[in-house]
Amino acid sequence: MKKYIRIAALIYVIVSVGFALFWMFTGGGKGVKGLVVEGYFYQTDAKPVMQGNHYHSKSKRTTSYTTSTLKRVLPWQWKERNENSYILDIMKGESFCGGNFTGYDGKFAQLTNAIIDPSRGQGRRGGENISEVLNQPEENEYYILQSGYFKLNCKKKIHYNFNSNSHLRQWINVLNTTVENPAYKVTYNSWTIAVKRYEYVNLYHTMTDFYNAFLVSKAFKMQPGNITILWIDGHPSGTLDTTWKTLFGPILRAGYIQQPSMFNHMIWGIMGYDSPLNMHDSKNVPYLEEFRFFFLSRHNIPTKSELNCTKLKIMFLWRRDYVAHPRNPSGSVSRKIKNEKELLDSAMKHFVGDDVFGIQIDKLDMKNQLKLIANVDILIGMHGAGLSHTLFLPKHAGLIELYPTYWSNANTHFKAMARWRNLHYLSWNNIDRTKELANKYTIVDVEAVTGLIGKMKRNICR
Known part of the structure; x- marks a missing residue:
């Protein structure tokens, strides 16, 4: 029963x-x-209500x-932090103002119930089409902050030392503390990361900003998609702007703040030049594989790629002229390859059966760039910002970096990325000055590069 x-x-x-x-x-x-x-x-881009x-x-x-x-x-699942992790080290903060201001490692800070008074800031609103601001001086794109731009309810002035070259030194100098509650009309409830961008359309330098925002998001366990990115600058619209929104959440430009506004949870973000990605001599950089997973996942790109040595994907990344910012209206770039077709034809001839192709990747949006990169086995290109995609190559992949005579191989940005990720790395340096042509074109040694591809293929598939 x-x-x-x-x-x-x-x-x-x-x-x-x-x-x-x-x-x-x-x-x-x-x-x-x-x-x-x-x-x-939690919806953060709703219109404010009274x-x-x-x-x-x-x-x-x-x-x-x-x-x-x-x-x-569904919520992003941050990996647990180990006891001896990088984040635990940098999160040893120094607090002021009853905990309303905490500085961390001289690189970033957390502010609670911070007020921004837009009447104390001057500068361009930003976001213009680049065609509207050609040849405008770079200094026109930076906000001028006056005393009282930031406000906190606190009795004493805050004294905290940020790194010597950081713009956060200026920000803390214009932070006013007052015993009276500062007046405000708009409230932002979500986490906000305040960022001052410098080389805002350069993929490498923007990648340092992306990584820094990733670090503080992880440190405070923020929910990607619900993080407001506040740009305290007046740069025009750029090709990497939408990537910020995809990775983190809504974008707010300082120039668009019309009324005194309270930010309940604000982070003064790490300056790009202070990023761990910019420390090329470091033995390692924390959480790089998690950063790769985060970046690809936020773009809905599969994070795993199986190695198939019978059909490797071999990609040449071409540097070509393009207009990226107002100070270069002709779009001229350096470190271009003159004999692209010859290189490509040689690789196709020697590596029959492999998928060999070349592309000017900056013509694609970020999602389509990542679709390619996440499956490339061998990436080949002149030293340049596009090689920042080394961060998103599969774990088994390899990078072949090319240098003209006028560019020193002491610039180890991408060699360092390959080393940090335990990827294979080879390089070629031009030593024949007669191969350097007008308009920064280089005739690359086809035989040498073809040989490096063969060596890289053996390294990957042994």
């Missing part, structure tokens, strides 16, 4: 669960397709999504 009771109970549980799942996936029988996910997504004498950004704790987009909604 007990046996039948147990069987009946099991059948009841199965039917109940099946009914519950049916109810959830059909929107409670109302014909609404999707899942209701509670507590996983509450009493202040404006507040509405947050939605419950939002419906189709099952195809559920993957984007």
